[in-house]
Amino acid sequence: MPVPSNHASPFFDEGVKLISYCPLCESSYNPREARVLGEKDDSHLLHIQCGNCANAIIALVLISSVGVSSVGLVTDLGFDEVNRFKSNDAISTDDVIETHHLLQDEAALFSRLAIA
Numbered sequence: 084m085p086v087p088s089n090h091a092s093p094f095f096d097e098g099v100k101l102i103s104y105c106p107l108c109e110s111s112y113n114p115r116e117a118r119v120l121g122e123k124d125d126s127h128l129l130h131i132q133c134g135n136c137a138n139a140i141i142a143l144v145l146i147s148s149v150g151v152s153s154v155g156l157v158t159d160l161g162f163d164e165v166n167r168f169k170s171n172d173a174i175s176t177d178d179v180i181e182t183h184h185l186l187q188d189e190a191a192l193f194s195r196l197a198i199a
């Protein structure tokens with residue numbers, strides 16, 4: 084599947100203005116630092132890496148008839164890493180319980196790591 088690249092839709096720049104500052108160092112983002120992770124209808128998922136401190140956010144930009152809104156999440160994942168993990172299965176309750184049990188049993192943990 085080709086990775087979506089930067090492109091200018093009429094609403095793209097407007098959405099990026101809402102998340103125009105790095106939440107960690109407060110430098111203003113260069114819109115060119117935003118890369119599109121995915122788009123569906125009027126929602127756009129962006130990865131923006133700060134050119135000053137190199138931290139990144141994943142931002143969901145929603146465009147509706149009443150305006151544009153966005154929500155951002157600070158991440159240490161790079162653009163390629165987000166792409167790699169976004170198609171993985173979600174972590175289930177069973178996964179968490181199994182991990183908890185493995186952490187209590189060192190022998191089982193290491194035998195599990197050996198076959199992974």
Ligand SMILES: [Zn+2]
Binds near residue numbers: 108134
């Ligand atoms: Zn920054």
